[in-house]
Amino acid sequence: MRYFSLNNNHHYVDFKEATLQGMAPDGGLYYPESIPVWNNNFIKNLKRKSKLEIGFEIMAPYVGNTIPEKELYSIVEETLDFEFPLQPISENIYSLELFHGPTLAFKDVGARFLSRCMGFFAGKLAKKIIVLVATSGDTGGAVAAAFHNIPGTEVIILYPSGKVSPVQEKQLTALGGNIHALEIEGDFDDCQKLVKMAFRDEELKKNILLTSSNSINVARWLPQQIYYALAMTQWDKGHEPVVAVPSGNFGNLCAGIVAKQSGLPIGHFIAACNANDVFTAYINTGTYHPTSAVPTLSNAMDVGNPSNFARILTMFQHDYQRIREMISSIAVSDVETLSTIKDVFETYQYVLDPHAAVAYKALQDYCFGHPGQKGFILGTAHPVKFPTVVQEAIGYSPAIPQSLGALMKKIKTACLIPPEYAIFKSTLLKILKNL
């Protein structure tokens, strides 16, 4: 399998190069030159296959010969090392719970696959791979947990001081080893700016192999297809489900569409958005106007210019009518998010996190307008990660799972610096020199 840049379809690389580069040199996203079609037997026998077989068969064509089969098998095994239950909530709506991984968010799947691939490639290089990541909270934790103790990699995480939750801060700062936290006296945009400047710093890149781990990386994006297939092994409602995806950068939704194009029998998709509704407006009007993000209660979806929009257009050859046939979009306000968490808890005793609540409300509205339809939402985060919102909605906050208890007792280690590039660069070089 080769990948081309969406800015220039004459620039091709293999899976290894696409993973190590993250983004093409011309700033474009990488896209597979063809979407594999799964054979009928694979789809028919899905329910009889193990998680591992499913994950391996889905990823093998994308990885091609850049990773030997045996290695890929263990990468998939480590990636899927937790449960993906499809939980009933109401009669028509289920939740695919994607939050049973180490940092209680669906990003664990993509981050773990990416980290193991990077580790494998690092083993063949003479150099260490330095992963730079700016985070507003969730991404950094998933990346830190995924790369912790992966040989040949060092991770530098930049996070805004005082602006992440206590659980998130521990996930970023308490692991030690090859995970290094920089606490920036500024906001998330300052962190992102410093990372972008580092990627443009030719002098820095001459000496170290810098890479990013954000969701545009194909090795983080493509494995997200696997859990749509795992959901279908548990779906026994007869007709094809409607799937509601709480969306921000649209990587997760895009992965679901790729799976459907490969043959997975999903009926329809709903892009569930919060007040950041540029995609909803696009589906409704056919025009796309990216803006800057506004803050909401489902903050991992606060994106005003989703980076995977270019991939969605490519998937449908820029055919707006075909996009509308497969994807609906519904925007949900903060007030509706809170009332959905409350109603679902009171009626079904199920606690939604704010992101899943956006998806639930969108799917509920869709089913109301399309009687007889059933489906599932993607439960992208454990409600315990958003205690203040859940508390406001239902008056109590679920207990911190045992798996996090040990982490909370660990000691924070972070280097506090102002948001200035020269200081950031010398701190980075000092960390790397002392390894």
Ligand SMILES: *Cc1c(COP(=O)(O)O)cnc(C)c1O
């Ligand atoms: C990142 C994230 C999302 C958005 O996913 P995209 O792939 O960027 O659309 C939704 N929910 C949670 C909890 C997240 O962390």
